[in-house]
Amino acid sequence: MHAGSAILQLLVAGIGTGSIYALIALGFNVVFKSTGAMNFAQGEWVVMGGMISALLFASTHNIGLACIAAVVIVSVIGILSERLVVWPLRRPNALLITLVSIGLAICSRSLVMMILGKKPVGYPGFSEASTLFVGGIAIQTQTLWIVGLTLVFLLAMHLFFEHTIMGKALRAAAADRDAAAIVGVRVETTVMLSFAIAAFGGALAGALITPLTLSSYDQGALFGFKGFSAAMLGGIGSLPGAIVGGLALGLLEAFGSFYISSDFKDAIAFAVLLAILFARPAGLLGRADVVKV
Amino acid sequence: MSEALLKVDSLNCQFSGLRAVADLSFSVQPGAIKAVIGPNGAGKSTLFNMIAGVTAPTSGAIHFAGVRIDTLPTFRRAELGIARTFQNLQIFREMTVLENVMVGCHLHGKVGVVKALLRGRALRDEESAFRDTAFALLDRFNLAAKADVVAGDLSFGQMKVLELARALASRPRLLLLDEPAAGLPQAEAEHISQIIADLNRDGMTVLLVEHNMRMVMSLSHDILVLNNGQWIAEGTADHVRRHPDVLSAYLGETEHA
Numbered sequence: 406m407h408a409g410s411a412i413l414q415l416l417v418a419g420i421g422t423g424s425i426y427a428l429i430a431l432g433f434n435v436v437f438k439s440t441g442a443m444n445f446a447q448g449e450w451v452v453m454g455g456m457i458s459a460l461l462f463a464s465t466h467n468i469g470l471a472c473i474a475a476v477v478i479v480s481v482i483g484i485l486s487e488r489l490v491v492w493p494l495r496r497p498n499a500l501l502i503t504l505v506s507i508g509l510a511i512c513s514r515s516l517v518m519m520i521l522g523k524k525p526v527g528y529p530g531f532s533e534a535s536t537l538f539v540g541g542i543a544i545q546t547q548t549l550w551i552v553g554l555t556l557v558f559l560l561a562m563h564l565f566f567e568h569t570i571m572g573k574a575l576r577a578a579a580a581d582r583d584a585a586a587i588v589g590v591r592v593e594t595t596v597m598l599s600f601a602i603a604a605f606g607g608a609l610a611g612a613l614i615t616p617l618t619l620s621s622y623d624q625g626a627l628f629g630f631k632g633f634s635a636a637m638l639g640g641i642g643s644l645p646g647a648i649v650g651g652l653a654l655g656l657l658e659a660f661g662s663f664y665i666s667s668d669f670k671d672a673i674a675f676a677v678l679l680a681i682l683f684a685r686p687a688g689l690l691g692r693a694d695v696v697k698v
Numbered sequence: 699m700s701e702a703l704l705k706v707d708s709l710n711c712q713f714s715g716l717r718a719v720a721d722l723s724f725s726v727q728p729g730a731i732k733a734v735i736g737p738n739g740a741g742k743s744t745l746f747n748m749i750a751g752v753t754a755p756t757s758g759a760i761h762f763a764g765v766r767i768d769t770l771p772t773f774r775r776a777e778l779g780i781a782r783t784f785q786n787l788q789i790f791r792e793m794t795v796l797e798n799v800m801v802g803c804h805l806h807g808k809v810g811v812v813k814a815l816l817r818g819r820a821l822r823d824e825e826s827a828f829r830d831t832a833f834a835l836l837d838r839f840n841l842a843a844k845a846d847v848v849a850g851d852l853s854f855g856q857m858k859v860l861e862l863a864r865a866l867a868s869r870p871r872l873l874l875l876d877e878p879a880a881g882l883p884q885a886e887a888e889h890i891s892q893i894i895a896d897l898n899r900d901g902m903t904v905l906l907v908e909h910n911m912r913m914v915m916s917l918s919h920d921i922l923v924l925n926n927g928q929w930i931a932e933g934t935a936d937h938v939r940r941h942p943d944v945l946s947a948y949l950g951e952t953e954h955a
């Protein structure tokens with residue numbers, strides 16, 4: 406393989422992983438926007454998406470149906486999580502929500518382990534043919550699904566936030582809780598909705614990545630940290646930032662592991678992440694004033 | 699006498715030792731402009747916060763249009779028809795001017811979450827209806843040209859008008875205005891006064907906190923004076939102006955009246 410096609414190959418791999426990170430980062434951003442908190446249960450929803458899809462696939466043998474049902478189920482789990490641990494907080498503040506989200510993550514992981522088991526699970530890709538050869542490089546068809554569905558989801562989110570009254574209400578509640586409530590926005594409902602969206606995005610990421618990497622109950626924390634890093638890298642709270650941060654992190658990992666060492670894949674990515682955040686504390690697309698909480 | 703639109707009964711609010719509002723009772727008749735005045739720290743903002751649902755009273759009751767509201771969540775009071783502006787401007791700075799007002803229309807959304815997910819179209823139709831309503835409001839207040847500007851980039855006076863437009867977008871029956879003219883030059887303060895007078899002529903009931911006495915005296919039908927959280931006088935501008943307790947509350951601090 407000559408240098409040119411190696412770079413292309415890495416580019417494809419990086420964009421694939423990066424899309425997954427973008428989906429997870431979007432979950433962090435949506436919850437951050439509505440509560441100012443970091444939701445560390447985000448990674449667990451990725452695992453649930455993958456594992457529930459696998460379970461449903463085993464009984465239905467229909468990948469599409471299994472994944473759609475899994476994503477819906479995990480979205481409901483997201484709603485339940487918010488109702489059970491965030492909603493009862495009398496005076497919710499960002500730090501408190503972040504803290505309970507860590508507890509939520511630990512409980513979710515234990516529940517997943519108890520109910521779905523410790524064994525890694527998987528299922529075939531969405532398309533019959535698993536690999537395409539284009540111009541000398543191999544592209545896994547699942548990567549195309551990942552990139553395509555991520556784009557569709559992010560576009561839908563963009564339309565929701567910019568072009569629906571509910572999306573605007575959610576942004577308003579994020580910007581100023583009291584002022585939004587005064588004009589009649591049900592702030593608690595917008596928080597619940599943001600958890601549903603975050604869980605949906607996370608579960609979608611899990612359902613998409615499982616055919617490539619398998620899924621097991623203990624991957625949640627790593628997915629969470631990657632998504633969190635991507636969100637910070639792109640600029641926390643920024644929708645386009647999730648895409649930019651996710652892709653940047655995915656590409657860093659792909660190129661870093663090829664040109665330097667795959668043992669240091671995560672370390673390289675985090676080193677570059679730190680370097681970028683030293684230079685631009687608000688992230689690549691973040692505005693300084695977005696970070697004030 | 700017609701039934702009061704807003705009725706406050708023996709309202710108290712205590713913050714760890716400090717009595718911000720003490721045993722306060724008053725009412726606002728429909729169609730009236732009532733001003734609440736008093737020296738700094740008199741409890742005016744706390745009173746507003748209790749009516750709007752930002753602060754919970756320690757005891758007492760608030761009725762709006764016959765409904766007891768002091769235990770209702772903020773958005774429920776907004777649904778009943780209470781809107782407010784804030785002393786220190788709480789607009790959504792990162793959203794456009796038009797979007798700010800559209801969020802104010804939010805209450806009149808009929809499309810629920812489930813329906814929205816199943817039928818994106820209903821949501822889009824509703825969004826464009828709100829867009830028209832919001833634009834008409836901006837037009838009325840000479841802000842239409844700024845519709846797509848990010849709200850944080852407006853001048854201070856424009857932000858004040860925007861906040862008023864956003865409050866009106868929810869089609870309230872009672873407007874709580876917390877220092878609508880604070881920090882504005884006289885000409886812009888008069889513009890706001892004019893807007894309030896016009897709204898009132900169209901039937902809007904207004905409860906107003908304001909330090910600009912020219913505005914208070916020219917707009918209000920009656921005036922409630924607070925000092926240290928307590929009722930000290932209530933009545934027409936003339937009555938209040940001559941009331942000895944009012945004079946001492948305001949002037950006592952500067953000694954010889």
